[in-house]
Amino acid sequence: MSLIEVVDLVKVYVNPVSRLGISALNGVSFTIEEGDFVGIFGPSGAGKTTLLSILGGLLNPSSGYVIINDKEITHLTYKELIKFRREQVGYLWQLPKDNLISGNTVLQNVMLPLQIANKPREEQKKIAYELLDRFGLSHRKNHKPNQISGGEAQRVGLAIAIANKPKILLGDQITGELDTSTSVEVVNHLKSLSEDFGTTMIIVSHKRQFIEATDQAFGLEDGKITSVLTNFQKEEGA
């Protein structure tokens, strides 16, 4: 049984003024196995972010369904949804500082998801220090978000996203703002995370490094999957 099963997903946005519908996803179906590193690529407006938001339980589809870990997530109750967000997914956004709360230090930011999940205080600290150490941010723990670089901020974001050891990590163009070498650094972190914890990664990206690093990649265009690349095909597609 696959970890994630997406079946005939449709999402239509209705323009509030003209009342015309814009189709962001138009019958998307795919499956993802546990521990996979998956990429989603495509031009702007293809529906990538919408797809990611639905997978993360932040948005409901107009029709179709998503099964994650044997559970249909598009119709979860309020409590189930909260549980799902806390335990199953971590989310990483495009702009590094969007992931962080500006008034908090790096350490406080990393501890926040653990506090939300009601982890004991000692455990919060332990996990937060481990993560900061892992991402080479220990010396930055008392800095505020506006005192660190973009690459560092994205690493903090990564630490926050995996703090509760989610099964799935969703990243929305997470290296969009970063230069090539920093992007490579982030990709390496993701890969090592995937290997160490068996986390399933679903990353939306334009960047070649990502496509190359993935186990499989879906090409999205006009709300439809137009191509599926495997390790072998990537060589050709690239």
Place this chain on the structure above:
Amino acid sequence: MSLRNNWKIAISSLRSNKKSLLLTTIGLTIALSVSFQMILFLIGSKGALLGTFLSGQYSKGLFGGVISDEAIAIDIGPDFEGVIYDNGYPTNEFDQAIEKDLLKIASDNGYNDFIGSSRVCSVTDITLHHRRTSTGTIVESDVTLIGLSEKDIQFLRYISPIGFSEVNSTHQLIIYTRLHRTNNIYVPEDSKFNISSNLAPGNHEITLAGGIPFDYYALEFNYRSVYNQFLRRFGYSLVKVPSIIMISTLDGVGGLLEDMGVETASLVQKYYVNIDVDYSHYGVFSENKDYLKNANFENTLQSNVLQSTNTYFTFVYSRINYNLKLFYDDFNYIQTIILVLTFPPIAIAFFMINFSFNIVRSQNVHHINLLKARGATNRQVLYALLLEMGVSTTISLILGSLLGIPLLQLIGKTSGFMEFKSDLPVADYGYTAIWALIIIILTSGITLSLIINLPRIIGLSRLKVKNVAGEEERKKKPIWEEFRFDRIIGIYAVFSVAMYFIAIEFTSGDIQTTMILIFGVTAPVAIVVGVSLLISRGFTPAIRKLGDKLWAKGGGTFALSLKNLTHQKKQTSRAVILIIVTLSFGIVSAVVPSTIDFNTHQRWDYVLGADIVVTDYLNLDEIADYVKSLDSVASVSNIISVEESEINLGWGKTTTTMLGINPDTFQDAGFMQPLRYGFNLPLKTLIKKLKTPGNILVQKDNLRDAGLRVGNSFVSHLGNHYNIIGKFKYFPNTVIGSDLSESVSSQKYIVGSILTVDRLLDDYQCSYYVKSLYIKQKKPNTGVAIAAMIQDKYPSVQIVVSEDGAAGNLEMPARLSTYAMLNSSFLTTMICTIAGISIYSLLILFDRSKELAITRALGARNKEIYYSFMYETLLIMGIGIGIGLPLGIAVSAIISNIINSRNQVPPLTIDVPWLSLLIILILALVIAAISAMIPAYYTIKKEINDLARAT
């Protein structure tokens, strides 16, 4: 554990929302510091306010709230009047004996609120002579010697420090004269008592025959407030008759009489006994039961005193109920004023908090999204927001209090009528004033903040997330959903106006009063808020159009400002609403009391009636014709008064007082609050019916005694028919210089037109009656000249002149301080408005940092950014003032009329203090411009890079 984590999340939220926290705190602080003044005022109003109000100096207590132990036990008017033919001089010992008896009666009957009595000894049968220096003629004149107890002198000292502070020993005297200061007063026969110097205020010495020096301090008659205090405190009969009143302590009067060699055997003393009940712990808004309780108490006391004081008095005349009635009416008046004055600041506070929280809301969405995406529950978000609110409320409460007290003190000091003593006990709550304040501020501030913010906070905590960078998920709402708030306000406005009219037309008594108060005050508020909401919605498109036009013509800073305003339409709308609402209410708080004050004084002109009273038994009609021909005369009325005659009204003999008046004069009297005097018919109907001969009004007591009703009629033994067309409770105190105004409630009146009463006189052969002309002057201070003309032509008539006439009732000092108070009130609401604009400017800065950075990076000059900010602010102020000013005046007119309708006294003149308004508005504009410069300056000084990176 869970609690601890929630706390941590909340703290983290707090850290990241410092700016919104700052803005909320500023808004709340200002709102609270302003409402704080009203709270303080309400506390201060207990007892002390009442005292100052009843003493005629109500403006002294209204705004600041005087808390003073000197003014906590003030009743009005004498409750007992006893005549004693004593063979000794007035002494404190005699007094103490009465006091002892009264206290015993009170204690025997379990009335702990009775705190004592005070006496006024009045000696009236002394004759002095005074010389009119202008003519050199010597005129005999009565002098009243008044001996006051120490307590009464203290009271007068509190009310009027000038003059009375001088009287503190038995050898000091105040000479209060209705004569001009250049008159000399002396006793030529034996020179025992001679004041030869002019009666200018100041310390002089009188030399008496016995060689004892007497300091005296002269008060001029035109020192009007003193006269009013006397009137209030001691009743009219004490001050009306003589030209000269000499006031000293009880022992002082005794000594003076002795020294003058006045024969003790011929001395007639009147003792006025004021029963003082401690009203200080009765809150202004809880008077109903207290009033009844006290009425009951004083009535019991009265009956007991009547039984036990025969040892002192040969005659006891009581007017307790009358005083209580006056007291009660004044009480209602204060309540109304308080409600009107309290509402604007509270409304402003409400609006400010609302406004501030809207800012928080716009700042918080991203943050909440982030928490939600991480799996935070609604409750965790709710806790975070609650903490934020709690912290800002607490800080604001502290700052608001710290700002409010000095602000209040400052206003008090500059206007000179506020005193706040923090260590004085507050009524019966058991706290000192400062603790009472803290408790009230904490509870009211937190409650207010919760009421306003909690629904929003709950809504915010339930926001659905779309994505972190985006806003909350929005659906286009149907038009009625979009305008839900407007709709509620609109419906309430219509509802309250309807209810107001229902109250007037279909209800009566307490229900009517309550409904009029509730709907009368809230309807205009709903109208103001509704109108400003609608206007602010229409305002954005209009400004956008104008901006586009100017932009098309070549742009410029002003056009840029207009475009910016429409870009920030939500905040702009809110700022405009804020100004309209605050300004409107500010004006209401200035105009309404001013109008009420103005019209009350106008009414007093009617109440106090005649400037000149001419009495004659033969030629009254002829004199009336002559007087009417004089240019300086405004009106002439005939009055017949018949005192205590015994007539048979068909149901047995009754003692009654008849009063014949012109129906038109009655109309004047009708200005004196028909409700208050208990007329059972509308004024217009009464006047119309009174014009028909044979129709009479009867005082309620007469009807009750006889078991009659309105509509009954009777036939005199001469066969004349009389119809009872109406009843009344009290007869208006219409006339200066006439015995009619005395003892109004103790008499049983029959009132009719002159013709009717004339006929009654004939029918019942009443022996003693007075026909008088009541004359009102056109201009102030012309009464003496008019009287002289009448006297020249008709030397035999008796004339009483009130020297400065009805116009003298306009107490200028009191009125000036009222205006000062009103302006202060208006000023504080303007401070609120300006603060609102400043918050708005700050908001612009926070929200538009990036936009400004781009503008500057593109090469905009500092000057342009600077002016753009200023234009925006001034434009908002301008629009707010343009709409708020007329709206405020219109609403003031409505509220004033509503308050006035309680008295049914049309027409009402709206009194707008234009000059003050103008000065304050200019001040507001200047301050607003300066407050706009601060963020502009801040923006210019910042590095472009910093602005662009600002989150």
